[in-house]
Amino acid sequence: MAGIGDTAPQLDRTRWGRLRGGSRTPAMAIAIPAGLVLAVAVGATAGAMWNAPTPPFIVGIGFTVVTLPALVGLVWAFLVDRETIRGAIDRPEESIEGAWYDKAAQGAFSDTLLITGLGTAFFAITSIRVDMLIALIGVLVVAMGSCGIRYLIARRRG
Numbered sequence: 001m002a003g004i005g006d007t008a009p010q011l012d013r014t015r016w017g018r019l020r021g022g023s024r025t026p027a028m029a030i031a032i033p034a035g036l037v038l039a040v041a042v043g044a045t046a047g048a049m050w051n052a053p054t055p056p057f058i059v060g061i062g063f064t065v066v067t068l069p070a071l072v073g074l075v076w077a078f079l080v081d082r083e084t085i086r087g088a089i090d091r092p093e094e095s096i097e098g099a100w101y102d103k104a105a106q107g108a109f110s111d112t113l114l115i116t117g118l119g120t121a122f123f124a125i126t127s128i129r130v131d132m133l134i135a136l137i138g139v140l141v142v143a144m145g146s147c148g149i150r151y152l153i154a155r156r157r158g
Contacts, residue, residue, distance in 0.1 A: 012084065013083075013084055013085060013086040013087075013088075014026065014084060014085070014086055015085075015086055016028045016076070016080070016085070017080040017081060017082065017084040017085040017088075018080070018081055018084040019079055019080070019081065020079065020080070020081040021081070022081075023081075027076050027079045027080040027081075027084075028072075028076060030075070030079055031072050031073075031075040031076035031079055031080075032072055034072075034075045035068060035071040035072030035073075035074070035075045035076075036068065036071075036072070038067075038071045038075070039063075039064045039065075039067045039068040039071050039072075040064055042063050042064065042067045042071070043059075043060035043061060043062070043063040043064030043065075043067070044060055046059055046060060046062075046063040047059045047060030047063070048060075097155075099154075100151055100154040100155050101151060103150070103154050104147050104148075104150035104151035104153075104154055105147055107146065107147075107150045108143055108144075108146035108147035108150055109143075111142065111143075111146040112139065112142055112143045112146065115142045116139055116142070119135075119138070
């Protein structure tokens with residue numbers, strides 16, 4: 001089923017898409033080997049830097065296996081022409097979900113500034129010291145929580 005705003009013909013689209021630039025080459029044909037090379041590089045680096053009783057070879061294999069899917073996906077995202085993916089809408093930023101996200105992100109930014117400002121003032125006045133890592137985690141929790149809650153509210157309202 002075509003999404004709102006689809007203009008490209010569905011016949012030329014594939015499940016995983018093709019390379020950018022009008023190529024007929026499937027994006028996964030390049031993403032899988034490139035992701036594997038990157039994952040092996042990560043595994044080799046981790047194995048070389050490992051300083052524990054576990055053999056470096058085992059550490060390298062573990063890191064390679066764990067990072068492989070993410071690196072293949074990352075390479076694919078950089079290479080794929082989204083107009084060649086079956087089921088993808090042409091302008092996702094014009095979707096209702098995109099509008100909900102934009103509204104939620106704008107509100108979350110204001111919330112984050114407000115809470116961070118009030119928190120900074122509170123800690124300055126009371127002379128309470130907080131570890132920087134804990135403070136940054138708090139800012140992230142406020143930002144993500146605010147955005148998530150605002151998105152759910154916008155989605156519920158329609």
